[in-house]
Amino acid sequence: MKQKNSYERIYEVVKQIPYGKVASYGQIAALAGNPRWARVVGYALHVNPDPETIPCYRVVNREGRLSEAFVFGGVNQQKALLEQEGIEIADNCVDMERFRWSKMVY
DNA sequence: GTTGTGACACATT
C-alpha cells in the first residue's frame, strides 16, 4: 500500500464532504493531516483528475468565497450547485457558520 | 538541482 502523495489524501477528504456542506482549503488540509497544505489542496483541485468524484464546488477558501479562477464552469455554476444542495449564497459567499463542514458526523 | 508559481491561511503593518 502506498500512501501516494498529498493529492490522494486531499481527494479522500474532499470526497468525504457531506451533502449540503462546504469546507475550506485549510480545513481540508487540516483534516488531511496537514494544516499547511492549503495551497496544495488548491493545486490538487486545480488538476482535479476526477471532477465527478471530487465536488470541488463544495470547496471554498477561508472566506467561504470562491476563487475567480474557478474554471470548471464558472462561479455561477458553483453557486447553482451549492444552492441545489440547499446552501444559500450571498455575493458568492457561503455562510460558513452554517454550512462549514464540521466533524459532527453522528 | 534550482527557481518560480500557485483554486490558501495567517500575521503584521
Place this chain on the structure above:
DNA sequence: AAATGTGCCACAA
C-alpha cells in the same frame, strides 16, 4: 478596518 507580506508544501520549467 483594509492591504501587504510572509509561510507552507507540491509541482512545472
